[in-house]
Amino acid sequence: MDSILCVGEMLIDFIEDKTSEEKRFILNPGGAPANVAQVIGALGGIAFILGSVGKDAFGDEIEKTLIKNKVFTEYLVKVETPTTISFVTIDDSGERDFIFYRGADRDLNLSQVGISELKKFDIVHFGSATAFLDGELNNSYHRLLELSFKENRFISFDPNYRSFFWSKDKDKFRKYAIPFIEKSDLVKFNEEELLIITQSESISEAINFLSKEYDATFAITLGKNGSIVFNKNYKINIEAEKVNVIDTTGAGDAYIGSFLYKISQFENKKMLLGDKDEIRRITYYSNNIAGKICTRYGALTALIDL
Template structure:
């Protein structure tokens, strides 16, 4: 089964001056990025079938991105090349791998699809919606909603990662929550960080927070907890899957590789009448291994492992 990822594909300009921030940093390294692109690349690198729906500019950055994502076995038939600049994200790193973002938006917000494309992309597929920029307005916002509605009507499995970015939504958190709510109502799986859970639900009680999403119709809630692993909430039960020990170098793309690995597993195992209730813990444990490897190297895409690389490593649980 194919996995369709829609949203931004952009250039991450990663500041290599650790702990300097974007104000004082001087040296930058060009990397492929964009949350949906990272997810698609993770799926493709593991051996799954991934389609990316995105827009880049008709410039050297856009050419670089299309060539780069294709090397991860991602279908790029629905990547548009538009007569404008490619979107850029500037990222700074701290010693613990935490990040600061600043965005220079370009082509990503102009993505649009016709009815024929919507029909193809919503047939026999899992839809992943996890764009950091899609809810800001413009044609991408309209396209994002249209493909989600088409997939929901068609009965596709829908996964939503809200991907809150303070650099895009600072002071507009209420607008962000309102914009996300229609997607929560259509999603089968929602992946949030513990900070995002509190943002949406106004509580740091994990079970109460997860229930907020279940009340909207979400079947599975995945709450990523950094070094404490991931909480799975489904059918009134919560399960915590531990993380693995790593030396964090760059956490950019960690969440994307995690959900990409979960979606890869879903695409290889059609849902039964329990909707993965017996399998999700093992899917999440596998995804934790993929994410650990990504955090151990610089670059959201370049650090992605193959299935063989994941299986060849012995991981130690983070106690």
């Protein structure tokens, strides 16, 4: 089993408590790449996190939670800037809306870790909820992409679109995402991201476009409708098992985390993506893990049930 490096933001999510009659929020360590790493660790994989948090109680809480979920934190950088936080509100269907107060995640500099250290990973996953915003993280994110591509590593990418940041500048978001799609082996979208990035009117139109233009394998998560995985040679539809949805926060991260966990067990990962039958089994597994995450409040609260 090979190790997986997850790079991007770490933060504290304050998630709306829908069980309370009064308006209140529950503290949960989060950030898409951190969530992915924790799913991998909880499932028994080898996950490392690369990102920055503040030298404060929130940063300490993130580190403690990562370690509890068996994530290696050698490349967790602590800086003077306060840890990034977000507030997550949830509608009656379990869908989320985010408000961010950005801080330490922007300050990641690869020199704080060392380039030679990062060359040893066979799988590199980029989660970009804040990585395309201004800050040193943006530069580090692109430098690591070029390094990973040059070293022929298995590259995974999830754009993690947040309307709070990009609703008024979707073209800029799309521009940043394209180089990662071009260089990735595996790309995960939700339906909103799929239509924004491809500028398509329908899922089928977007799938046709991506399968013609890019060599990557794409995984499209569709909530209660399951997911679609496709590339130039095949398309797989897997239905989701029915669960009692409480909160969808972290479901997409659980999906791609479990997908990468399974991939890490194979020797030739790039060739594996061409094996339709094996990818079908992995997709079914990932759907089920994502569904379990939706049954509790908080991005990864349900990890204890995995």
